[in-house]
Amino acid sequence: MTRITSPFSRLLLWLLASLLAGCVDPYKPDVLSSPRSYLVVDGFINTQGVTTIKLSRTFAISSLPKVPAETRATAYIEDATGARYNLVESPVGIYTSAYLNLTPGRAYRLRIATVAGVLYASDFVPAKITPPLDAVDWRPENAGMGIYVSAHDDARATQYYRWEYEETWEIIPSVRPVLEFYNNAIIPIRVPYPTLCWGNERAVAIQLAKTTALNKDVVSDFLLRRLARTSERLFRRYSILVQQHALTKEEYAYWEALQKNTESLGTLFDPQPSQLTGNVHCLSNDAELALGFVGAHSLAQKRIFIERGQLPLDWPYNNGYAGCFPPDTLDPKVRVIPFFSSGYSVPVSQVPGTYLISSPDCVDCRRRGSATRPSFW
Incomplete structure (x- = not known):
C-alpha cells in the first residue's frame, strides 16, 4: 500500500474530499x-x-x-x-x-x-379453487434444514401459486429462579416463571411459483424455508403451517x-x-x-412437526439462552433493595455470602413468546 507523506498531496486529498462532500445534497x-x-x-x-x-x-x-x-x-x-x-x-x-x-x-x-x-x-x-398441497417435506442439508412444498393441478387451472407460512417452536429457558424480590425483600418465589413457552412468527417473505412454461401444472420440491443448524427454533420441537393460494x-x-x-x-x-x-x-x-x-380463491394448508430427535446428532443444541448461563453473582457489598428495585435483575438463588442473579429476559420466556399452549400442540 502506498503511503501519502507529502503535505501538498494530503492537502489535495482534503480539498477533494471537501468538494465531494459539498456536492452531496440530502435526498428527501x-x-x-x-x-x-x-x-x-x-x-x-x-x-x-x-x-x-x-x-x-x-x-x-x-x-x-x-x-x-x-x-x-x-x-x-x-x-x-x-x-x-x-x-x-x-x-x-x-x-x-x-x-x-x-x-x-x-x-x-x-x-x-x-x-x-x-x-x-x-x-x-x-x-378459483386452490388444489391441495401434495407434500410439505423437510430434510437436513449442509446449509441447514430445508423445507419444501409440492403441489399439482391435473386440470391445469392453477398455474400461478403463492405460499405463506407460520412457524411455532418451543422455548425453554436455562435459568429457573427459586427467589423473587417482593415488598422490598428477597423471598421464596410465590408464582414460578413458566418453564415452557411457544414462539410464533408469520413469515413476511413473498413466495411465488408459476408453471406456465411446463407441460404439466406441477410444482415439485419448491424451497420454502431454510433454517440454520444452530437455529434456536430447532432446540426441541418445531412446527410450520404452510398455506397455498391459487392466483390469477x-x-x-x-x-x-x-x-x-x-x-x-x-x-x-x-x-x-x-x-x-x-x-x-x-x-x-x-x-x-x-x-x-x-383475489378470490380457496385456501389449502398443511402443518408438519419436527422433533429434535429427528435431526442429525452432530447438529448443535441452541435454546437461545447461551449468554444467560451460568447466572451472575451479586457483590454482597451492593445494597440489595435498590439493586433489584430497578427491575433489570432477578434473584435466582442464594449461595453463602451472595446471590445468583439473572436478567428478566433470561428467566421469563414470556418475553420471547407465549406461555399459552397452542391448540394444535
Whole structure:
C-alpha cells in the first residue's frame, strides 16, 4: 500500500474530499413528508371459508409508531348477480365474514365504505379453487434444514401459486429462579416463571411459483424455508403451517412486482421500484389511490412437526439462552433493595455470602413468546 507523506498531496486529498462532500445534497422524497394517507386493503376473498380483510392507512415512516387501522368501515363481498356477503369488524381494523361457500368461476369483488363516506371497490375476479398441497417435506442439508412444498393441478387451472407460512417452536429457558424480590425483600418465589413457552412468527417473505412454461401444472420440491443448524427454533420441537393460494395471472403479476419492490433492491442491477396500486379503486374520486389486490380463491394448508430427535446428532443444541448461563453473582457489598428495585435483575438463588442473579429476559420466556399452549400442540 502506498503511503501519502507529502503535505501538498494530503492537502489535495482534503480539498477533494471537501468538494465531494459539498456536492452531496440530502435526498428527501415527497412521500416521506406527504400528509396524504391512502387506504390499504390486505386480504383475499376466501371462496371456501372465512374471509379476513385488514384495512389500514399509509403513513410517513417518521410520524407514527404503528400502522393506523381503518375503523368503523362498512365492507361486504359482492358477486356479479348482486348478492352480498357482509364483513364485520372485530378486532379493530380487521373485517371478517361468516363461513362462505362461493361458486367457482363466478366473479366476486370487495366493496368498502369508510366512516367518512368514501367508497372503494376491487375489480371483479373469478373464484378459483386452490388444489391441495401434495407434500410439505423437510430434510437436513449442509446449509441447514430445508423445507419444501409440492403441489399439482391435473386440470391445469392453477398455474400461478403463492405460499405463506407460520412457524411455532418451543422455548425453554436455562435459568429457573427459586427467589423473587417482593415488598422490598428477597423471598421464596410465590408464582414460578413458566418453564415452557411457544414462539410464533408469520413469515413476511413473498413466495411465488408459476408453471406456465411446463407441460404439466406441477410444482415439485419448491424451497420454502431454510433454517440454520444452530437455529434456536430447532432446540426441541418445531412446527410450520404452510398455506397455498391459487392466483390469477393478474394477481400473480401484482405479487411478483411487490416481491421485486421489497426484496430485490440492494444493488445497481436490481429492478427499480415501481408504484403498486393493485385492483382496488376509489369510486368517489378517481384521483384517490388505494393499495392492495383482492383475489378470490380457496385456501389449502398443511402443518408438519419436527422433533429434535429427528435431526442429525452432530447438529448443535441452541435454546437461545447461551449468554444467560451460568447466572451472575451479586457483590454482597451492593445494597440489595435498590439493586433489584430497578427491575433489570432477578434473584435466582442464594449461595453463602451472595446471590445468583439473572436478567428478566433470561428467566421469563414470556418475553420471547407465549406461555399459552397452542391448540394444535
